[in-house]
Amino acid sequence: MKTVEHRPAEAVEIRPVEAPPPAHGRGRRRLARQGRAYAFLVGGLVCFALFSWYPAIRAVVIAFQKYTPGSSPEWVGTANFTRVFKDPEFADAWRNTFTFTVLALLIGFAVPFVLALVLNELRHAKAFFRIVVYLPVMIPPVVSALLWKWFYDPGTGLANEALRLLHLPTSNWSNGADTALVSLVIVATWANMGGTVLIYLAALQSIPGELYEAAELDGASLLQRVRHVTIPQTRFVILMLMLLQIIATMQVFTEPFVITGGGPENSTVTVLYLIYKYAFLYNDFGGACALSVMLLLLLGLFSAVYLRLTRSDGEDA
Numbered sequence: 330m331k332t333v334e335h336r337p338a339e340a341v342e343i344r345p346v347e348a349p350p351p352a353h354g355r356g357r358r359r360l361a362r363q364g365r366a367y368a369f370l371v372g373g374l375v376c377f378a379l380f381s382w383y384p385a386i387r388a389v390v391i392a393f394q395k396y397t398p399g400s401s402p403e404w405v406g407t408a409n410f411t412r413v414f415k416d417p418e419f420a421d422a423w424r425n426t427f428t429f430t431v432l433a434l435l436i437g438f439a440v441p442f443v444l445a446l447v448l449n450e451l452r453h454a455k456a457f458f459r460i461v462v463y464l465p466v467m468i469p470p471v472v473s474a475l476l477w478k479w480f481y482d483p484g485t486g487l488a489n490e491a492l493r494l495l496h497l498p499t500s501n502w503s504n505g506a507d508t509a510l511v512s513l514v515i516v517a518t519w520a521n522m523g524g525t526v527l528i529y530l531a532a533l534q535s536i537p538g539e540l541y542e543a544a545e546l547d548g549a550s551l552l553q554r555v556r557h558v559t560i561p562q563t564r565f566v567i568l569m570l571m572l573l574q575i576i577a578t579m580q581v582f583t584e585p586f587v588i589t590g591g592g593p594e595n596s597t598v599t600v601l602y603l604i605y606k607y608a609f610l611y612n613d614f615g616g617a618c619a620l621s622v623m624l625l626l627l628l629g630l631f632s633a634v635y636l637r638l639t640r641s642d643g644e645d646a
Contacts, residue, residue, distance in 0.1 A: 385625075392618035409619035413607075416616075421595045422603040426579055429510060429599065433578040437518035438571060444522070445529030446555065459530075463523035470520060474587035477516045478503070481588070503588050506596040513584040513597060521577070525570055532566040533559065565638075572635045576628055600624050 392409055394402040413419055448458055465473065480487045481502035489499040503512040536559065544554045560567070582601040585591055591598040591606075598606075600620060608617035 388618040388621050389625075391614055392622045394615055396614045396618075397612055398614075405615070409615040410623075413616045413619045418595060418598055418603055418606075422598050422600045425510060425595075425597060426581070426599045426601075429514060429581055430575055430578045432511060432514040433517060433574060434571065436514055437522060437578075438574060440518060441522040441525040442529055442567070445526050445533055446559070448526065448530055449533045459527065462526050465520050466523035468520070470583045471587055473520045474516065474584055477512075477519075477584075478588045481512055503597075504593060506594045509589050509593060509597050513581070513588060516584050516588065517578070517581060525574075528566065528570065529563070532563045536562045568638065569635065572631055572638070576631050576635075579624070579628060579631075 391402070393404060393406055395405045395408075396402045444462060448455065448462070451458065468476075481504070483489060483499070483501050483504050486502070488502055492499050501508055503509050540558050540562070541554060544558050549557065580601050581599050582605065585597045585599055585602045586605065589597040591602055601624070604617045604620045604624075607613045607620060
């Protein structure tokens with residue numbers, strides 16, 4: 330008969346369970362982390378408040394005051410708005426601004442999309458052509474405007490010289506009342522389309538290739554593929570860039586200021602250029618701020634639409 334050996338059980342080390350830290354300790358650590366994060370934001374918030382929020386609020390206040398440098402402000406209610414509204418240049422400025430915006434959508438909105446389509450189809454030297462397209466964005470706006478001012482010179486400008494070489498009739502370009510605004514739209518399109526082209530190009534490259542393959546198998550032509558595949562797949566980007574372009578072109582100033590000076594015959598006076606004239610030529614800061622508030626309300630409407638659409642797209646995603 331076998332005997333069973335009884336071995337003593339191994340000793341088990343019992344460690345005390347650590348108590349969770351008190352709630353107030355966790356709260357202090359969380360507050361310290363948040364405090365450090367907000368400390369890094371203080372500098373940016375202070376700069377943003379001083380150079381963005383305060384001037385905007387101050388402009389709204391001055392819009393209801395009679396304000397000239399060196400004198401104490403006087404509250405005049407809506408008198409500035411009434412006086413600005415009766416100014417003959419007021420209607421010209423808004424008409425020119427809206428015309429510029431429409432022309433920029435017709436010219437400056439289609440050209441970047443077509444260029445993006447062409448760049449997307451290239452097989453060689455893609456990087457080179459992207460740099461060439463984006464190069465105007467890297468040139469300072471005033472330098473671009475001065476370059477085009479020489480280009481549009483009716484006497485020895487490169488534009489008319491090229492037309493003479495081709496035996497075509499020359500144009501007054503920025504010196505003609507009928508052609509000045511279109512000339513400025515061309516300048517603005519050339520100077521700003523680089524960033525738009527790259528955004529379109531990124532959107533095009535995100536389209537699944539299977540969609541194009543299926544369209545080709547169905548016998549779709551190039552235009553049909555663009556219409557039924559490319560545009561539907563990039564419609565959100567197209568809409569967003571359209572709204573941003575409207576907001577940007579409504580604030581056009583550099584081209585009229587440098588190239589035409591608002592002329593000829595007030596054909597290129599825009600709202601922002603008229604604001605400049607009220608403030609620095611007429612020394613009427615109340616009228617300038619009244620115009621600024623009008624433009625602010627209009628651009629705020631477009632901005633609200635933009636934010637609404639971007640939020641809706643994020644929720645759908």
